Amino acid sequence: MAYRHTLGGETYSFETLKDLLAAASPVRSGDQLAGLCATSDAQRVAARYALADLPLRTFLETALVPYEEDDVTRLIVDTHDKPAFARLAHMTVGQFRDWLLSHEADAATLSAVAPGITPEMAAAVSKIMRNQDLMSVARKIRVVTKFRNTIGLEGCLTSRLQPNHPTDDLKGIAASTLDGLLCGIGDAVIGINPATDSVANGLALLDMLDHARQQYDIPTQTCVLTHVTNTIEIMNRGGAVDLVFQSIAGTQKANEGFGVTLAILQEAYDAALSLKRGTVGQNVMYFETGQGAALSADAHHGVDQQTVEARAYAVARAYKPLLVNTVVGFIGPEYLYDGKQIIRAGLEDHFCAKLLGVPMGCDACYTNHAEADQDDMDTLMVLLGAAGITFLIGVPGADDVMLNYQSLAFHDILTLRSLLGLKPAPEFAAWLERMGLYDGASERMRALAPGQTRLASLAGAA
């Protein structure tokens, strides 16, 4: 069945649901690369009209990626909550947008319908939403997760401290970690992308982080972002695994490109749960996603990159993660060309994930071959902060010297908390005050040299 709309005397036709969704997407280089982008602005708007009139239940009747071929589709279909969907069953995509923005759709209601929403529905409605719509709806949704602290509370903005080092030098990583803690960063996780992806190296890094955490009784969790199969082996060897990390994507084939299956994720999830290391909760998974991942693995099945990205959140929510983040500007300009595309994609990813009940954070970032700079990241972080982002990633001076790209500086997250009146996770905030790093009277982080703090020995400074 073809989808049609007449605009300005011309009738536009879209052969499949995939074609309609792709044509309705805001322009981005990844869809152009895949040959899926609208061929004109008018065609794009015609697609949005046609999409707005489409009943939401269409997405339950029409699989974008065949059920028989793809375990992500099977996961989405088999776990769909029909009673939760009942409230939305009569709506078109356009009516869904209006309802999401209405006062009737409050936090409790949105949380109740989340299991009835599929990634394709979330992606579809996002395509007829402006940036402020994506922010307004996401802002209403609270996804609260717990491990050693509480993440996602109203009025809070948590942060991942990312102390990467090009050779995984333990002292270098400790120095960056100390720097972040003195800026009040690290309540979502202290998480290292290792330069060497091996079990032995992962064990050494986790051991160092866990000792530091225990020595100073820091109410946070640590993670080495190594491949899930390495983490399973590290757990088998008794390593200090708080969170299991894995990059995931929205199709079975793309996940195979990452060397993972749903069965491996389940095995890792069960193993991490059995360790019972969480003190206030047991959300033990951490996932990264990003638009372009499926296309770069030639595993997008002709689906536009934003829709296939939303499908990754169905994978994530099956394992009740503590944290998920999009690496929005990282994958490169062939997928998101410039600051405008990166900012839009960051807001889409955050909205779709939150609508599905996923604790979404963001690595607000760009590479040096993208048309973007730190001003674009300032814009993105403020928009995401206003939209209630779960966490942001910070690196020393915004410069990741291992992965060679730019994210946010610790200072940027301090600035954002101050601009928007947001606080760290409550357990972490209390620790900062206890350690004398935060001044409760002025509500500011103190500017302290390493030697002036009890944390100094973390990095061997005194």
Add this chain to the structure above:
Amino acid sequence: MSADVTRGVPAAAGQGVSTSGQDDWKPLRQYTRARIGLARSGNTLKTPDVLEFQAAHAQARDAVHTPLDVACIEQALADEPFLHVNSRAPDRSTYLRRPDLGRRLSEESLAALPKGAWDVVFVAADGLSSTATQQGAVPLFEAMRARLADWQIAPLVVATQARVALGDEIAQTMGAGMVVVMIGERPGLSVADSMGVYLTYAPYVGCPDSSRNCLSNIHPHGLSVQVAADKLAWLMREARHLKLTGVGLKDAAPEGGAIGSVDRLS
């Protein structure tokens, strides 16, 4: 100053400087190039650090966007013959959006390449940092010729708007048994002039990346040209002996640290 910018080593002013005028973070900076201990003005960065960051970003962007100076490479080669080819990406903007075009030769270039009974062809490709290629490609090519005296080596091919896989079509067209692509790596703020080298045995259009071996981080403050040349010569002799490159060769390498790359999500 320029050396500081290149290495991302914090300048003296503004950074972690306490009221006593000392850099409190100095003892820790020896362990990492990361921009640790940047002082705060209110919540945010001080002027010298903001400008230093912008200077490093500008240098990285210039490395991406400055065209490879082919005439300069010609000069460096003295009187030796070389070939210049272009991919199907006509300009940098297209190149950045369409990696597929950067992997195929333009029709003109395809027609201009000679055939020969060569063991290997070396390709100096601009990639994402022309600065790196400009600086490192000819010295590495010369170092390899000195180490491979008994090999039939094709004239150097200089390739613009080129991705790694362009070397496959170049070698296939010329009839070379293997290809070495020397290519500018995506620049970071601390290193904008890093070159990578990809070796592929019996390459063909569409051959998978898993059939390549890679040496990365070749620049004045990283892997030196001479050390890279030693490693590459070992890889090439082994490749000729085993008749393969890729995972099978990586597993045979004496030190795993020489080979491979980090890729976060794709």
